[in-house]
Amino acid sequence: MDREYTVQLANPYLDEEDARAVYEVVKSGRLSQGPKVEEFEKRFADYVGVKHAIAVFNGTVALHLCLAAMDVGPGDEVIVPSFSFVATANVAIYQNAKPVFCDIKLDTYNLDPNGIESQVTSKTKTIIPVHYGGQTVDMAPIMEIAEKYDLTVVEDAAEAHGSTYRGEKAGALGDTGCFSFYPNKNMTTGEGGIITTDNDELAERIRIMRSHGQDRRYHHILLGYNYRMTELQAALGIVQLNRLEESVEGRIEIARLYSEELSSIKGVITPFVRPENRHTYMLYTVRVPNRDRVRAYLEESGVETRIAFPPIHLQPLYRELYGYKGGELPVTEEAASSVLSIPMYYGLEEEKQDFVVNHLRKAMGSS
Ligand SMILES: Cc1ncc(COP(=O)(O)O)c(C=O)c1O
Structure with a gap:
């Protein structure tokens, strides 16, 4: 289950x-x-x-x-x-x-x-x-x-x-x-x-x-x-x-609130949006130090998170097919070791968003 x-x-x-x-x-x-x-x-x-x-x-x-x-x-x-x-x-x-x-x-x-x-x-x-x-x-x-x-x-x-x-x-x-x-x-x-x-x-x-x-x-x-x-x-x-536009606008607003709150937490890197883009936040992905520890804390507290994505070239199938060993794509590998996607969906209630922010703050040791 x-x-x-x-x-x-x-x-x-x-x-x-x-x-x-x-x-x-x-x-x-x-x-x-x-x-x-x-x-x-x-x-x-x-x-x-x-x-x-x-x-x-x-x-x-x-x-x-x-x-x-x-x-x-x-x-x-x-x-x-x-x-x-x-x-x-x-x-x-x-x-x-x-x-x-x-x-x-x-x-x-x-x-x-x-x-x-x-x-x-x-x-x-x-x-x-x-x-x-x-x-x-x-x-x-x-x-x-x-x-x-x-x-x-x-x-x-x-x-x-x-x-x-x-x-x-x-x-x-x-x-x-x-x-x-x-x-x-x-x-x-x-x-x-x-x-x-x-x-x-x-x-x-x-x-x-x-x-x-x-x-x-x-x-x-x-x-x-x-x-x-x-x-x-x-x-x-x-x-x-x-309803797509309505739901995308909702996501953008949730992202704005997240970024406002999270950018004050030392060590959390919030999403960077290029000025020529409209980011629609299918994922809201931050980078944090000690990601695995932070993730474990959030999961333990009831906040679902995801690592999106573990690199494809390091999947067992790809290692076997093409001989990748790690180190081939340094930026990808660095991102993969520090990213964390946190709850994001249209209709995410304010209290739930606060819950995520507060627990992330605690996980980062800044509360
Ligand atoms: C970047 C990317 N490509 C391809 C797919 C594959 O889509 P689907 O799951 O509908 O087959 C997904 C999503 O699952 C995805 O996130």
Whole structure:
């Protein structure tokens, strides 16, 4: 059984309207991909400001489908951060390509554009920048490198619904953008994902490959998958999308209060937001000395926390496949040893927020 916390890390924003939307789909009897998926796609594309959105059943397959549609294949290299959820790199392996890790910047935990060019080889095909915790990557230099070496760029926007960079939304910055609707994200469909793009040809390939590579029933022109979203997910997605701005604004306000309170605690480093970004705080991540001790204290006190993320390159699978031993990505490894994500969700009550702040203050020995 899951442990009971006084303040949990994440909590999806769900109410009667969500329940009704799903109920209506159940009553209609049309459960597999249909008009609700189409409507959700149109609305999501409009929200992001792109021509196409293709809904799929989770964020991982969104990333995989992009690489497959871009013909990333055996021997190719895909540049990714190691400071991410494992799916970001796994999708390269699904295509028998090699994930090549690039280090991050310690202030935003996002890919360091200065480190990318030296990783480009004749085998490099794609870059997957991850908008960590709701803050967009500095995309302009990445797009320049991509253009110079003829690479594609897949934004991993799994954590960045509503985030912006220089006024443009995450998902509209690369060749494609991939979102996740897992319940800890800024909006949810239970499990779910979506791909956004302005590229007509790529959108068409992705649509075809999402459903067994068929351009019409039982006529298969490409190797495809069953990565379709259900009507139940899409109905939930439509309601959640309607409330996304409200919930993101709520998160931003909670983050403002956290940063105000926590920046006075010696040793706590609060999130740094680049002025050209709108950070949407899917995660509120601080850095602290003696992180493991601080974390244990908070957990003991009933505050759920997470280390997001233990580096991908140091996971047993990656050590085994590629021989990583530690020390290869110093900034990533430093971040991973000191970050701590604390409770953040729309609707986090003031008393609960105070509870987190007070216990973090105690854990830091400053009360
Ligand atoms: C950065 C990142 N990429 C990819 C994913 C994969 O998304 P999903 O869990 O929907 O497959 C997630 C979230 O879980 C994520 O945080």
